[in-house]
Amino acid sequence: MTASLRGWRGPPGSPGRVAGVTTTTSLDLTADLTTLTAAVCDIASVSGDEAALADAVEAALGAYPHLEVLRDGDAVVARTHLGRDSRVVIAGHIDTVPLTTDPVNLPTRLEGEGADAVLWGRGTVDMKGGVAVQLALAAALTEPTRDVTWVFYDHEEVDASLNGLGRIAREHPEWLAADFAVLCEPTDAGLEGGCNGTLRAEVRVAGVAAHSARAWTGSNAIHSAAPVLARLAAYEPASVEVDGLVYREGLNAVTITGGIATNVVPDSCVVTVNYRFAPSRSVEEATAHVRDLMAGYEVVVTDAAAGARPGLDDPAAAEFAAAVLGVTGGAPAPKYGWTDVARFSALGVPAVNFGPGDPLLAHKDDERLPVAQLDLCRDALRAWLTA
Template sequence: MTSAVPAPDLAATTLRLIDVPSESRSEAEIVGLVRELMPGSPTYDDGEVLLYGEGPIVLAGHVDTVPAQGNVPGRIADGAVHGLGASDMKAGVAVMVELARAGVPARYLFFTREEVPVSDSPLPGLFATGMLADAELAVVLEPTDNDLHAGCLGNLQARVTFHGESAHSARPWTGVNAIHELVRGLQPLVALAPEDVELDGLVFREVVSAVRVGGGIAANVVPASAWVDLNARFVRPGMEEQLRALLPDGELEVIAESPSAPPALGNPHVARLRELVPSVKPKQAWTPVAQFAEQGIDAINYGPGATAYAHRVDEQVPIANLEQCYEVLRVFLTD
């Protein structure tokens, strides 16, 4: 494929976006830059969500990033754009901007607060207007290395607390050590193997991980309580119930839950896109395709970002990825 937009334009736009810090909940400046770069006026603008254009296909991208790690400002070197958010997902946003500036027909959706719990997402406000009710497909430009990533895993965060009885650490037999109870209670989790689940010929892997642990108040006190934070990734419903059954000796509290999304490979627009992008993989992570799926809108992940570099201190995106993604979407949206 020959890119219709020179790589320096795509790279320069990506770099310009990188150089505007936009950690989640601090995105006002980057939203202003998107307004400046996009042609025309938005059809929806509440300060957190911008929607432009018309048509059956929605291109969607978030403008926020994880916290900086000394990787702002960015730079262009060695055939790549480097810096915070380069892959996740200012590269995708840059492709969207340049497609819009070239007059490629689509709806262009930019939004904030994606790198935080889904309960903080501003997208429900847009969905409530019904302005996307007639959308036939959403392409979310999350980093996929220019492969199609179908569906996504659900994401459940929970805290499990184990209780005991405090005592002097010199006489532990007079109490019940909650940390010891936690260690014993977590044995079923330690023995739990990942479980593969096939949907539409794609294999997703359901997993549960202990990600943080705490307990105790002093070195000479047998602790009366101890807790562990769990992160579960799933495609089937009922993960909360599975965790309660797995760890019956603990008290489980769900902190946050984001739904999974089906692959949507039967969508006719996805079938056309697959002619341009034959490589299809399951999305072994959560993305906003789940929010579109909840609204009855088929969605798929496709973007230029390099998955191996997302959220890293050396985050980067190859310029060739930008060119390829731009040209694929240009052909997809205009043919």
Template structure:
């Protein structure tokens, strides 16, 4: 396999990363190449590079008074016949071009270019991590936060998530709650002998459908919450009254709520305490949001450099920096609407534009 040249232009580096397949749980080859490329950088001792599983991190230690973390995941969703890359009319096509090998390429390129450069104004931490596209328990950044939390400490963290070259600040929290109604089976010709669980859960669904989403402004970023049924299941046979009905409810909450506050809000809204013993409720998953933290000086300097900022309406790994008090934003090339699609693609001009904006930020003295 051809070694990676991190100092090559970020478009060429994106193409090289795309051509190295790395679906979740299969990042080793790419992690090996990234680690080897980092260890070849002049002026960066091996002691400033770590490897944890298929997560690779490197850091400068120049005493510049401010630290910026550049983090991006190595993995993609499963391939769909969209590797190797194709370059068509200045648009790069291929798996991961948007989510998020173009963002990772920009971060790797700038780290390699600036790590020993005299015009760098912030120390840098680079984290290329595994398993973002699967269950949270596999997430390499999450593992690093537990095993080596000092590597997530800094004045500002950037995640290379696709954001169309606009800063997307903070992120929403998310929780999933399973509500199960219990009934009694019976032949559908003698339905009165049973109790239809699907009918029993109907009022819960109606309540969710009537939910009025809260909108909240935090640091000028507008977050809109949402409560929705994302899975509905109730079936035994076509001639049988079902004895169970399941509704999986997803609540996306603004980052001014804690996880406990969000759960309490949903339970109160659904009037769970008023349900009889024929219902069970299980919290299946919960992740906190992240406040934008745009008033902190490093974040304000980035906004001044880039010029555009909006709220992140989904959940991303920026939330892993919130417990450490590190403001974190999403900033990368690519339209997120193309993420995970067979026709995933990113304009090369957007890659170079994001790289130029970020280089300007990293080489401008804080005011």
């Protein structure tokens, strides 16, 4: 059955509409994974323009009687109701960062053959390869050994207040009720536990404006920001072990602004810093750390999100790790960036990252995916869901 709860979809502008790129189409969930991934990618869905892809996902999943399909805005949820002893959520976002025209990164193109084939194009890594794996399994697994909630959500690549998963958590928390969750973010087909937290803050430096020909009558705020930059340059980020995984922290200046004209001594300068902190720290502890480092300066936190501990000691997580690593090999690793596993953690649901694609290629103009990873991730998830 299909229930449609349509909310705000974002502006109907054209950031995702490029000549030669599909805007509306149907998806064949029984196609081979390379074909399905290309089809999902070729429905352009830059953040704020996900409606066409959400429509296609909703229609495709609605054809399968073993799934209940729900929708909120441009987020689509499909779930089984088999009366299993446990329920898991498998989630992925359907939006991408903006397209480029030089080079053109949509439509997708396939290079090579067989196990060496590579699919190029926007979204192949972040994260429509993972979305295609989700769609194929949602259609194929009519009798999984766990009840499954498949989540396809919007607005992940933009401001956190617009995030579709966050919106579902606020407005339909029962849709996300589960014993365990998997986020199909790109991990190079490896298992990555938890994620770092992130904090952005403005370090504000004051000065006194003056004519630049008589600079001695003022105080140059940009010059006075030099000690801020020196502290950041000398900062040695920590590596912190959390539940057996080592998370690398980082604290960097990411923007600097100041001055109003080329003949005026600036009376203000703002250095924006981004602190990526281990999930053992709270947002409050991360804030205190930045304030301590920048003692003597005004520090204004503009955005912050807590990380998520790995949670691999949870029985459901340990069972997932054993099943998946039995197919892919390797060992669990930390997720250095922030991902929506933190949202599940806040809901009390243990969660991990697992999906195809090299995260170092996410958002790059030469984004590309070895298609062999699609089959590997599908097979690993299927082994877990049918064990």
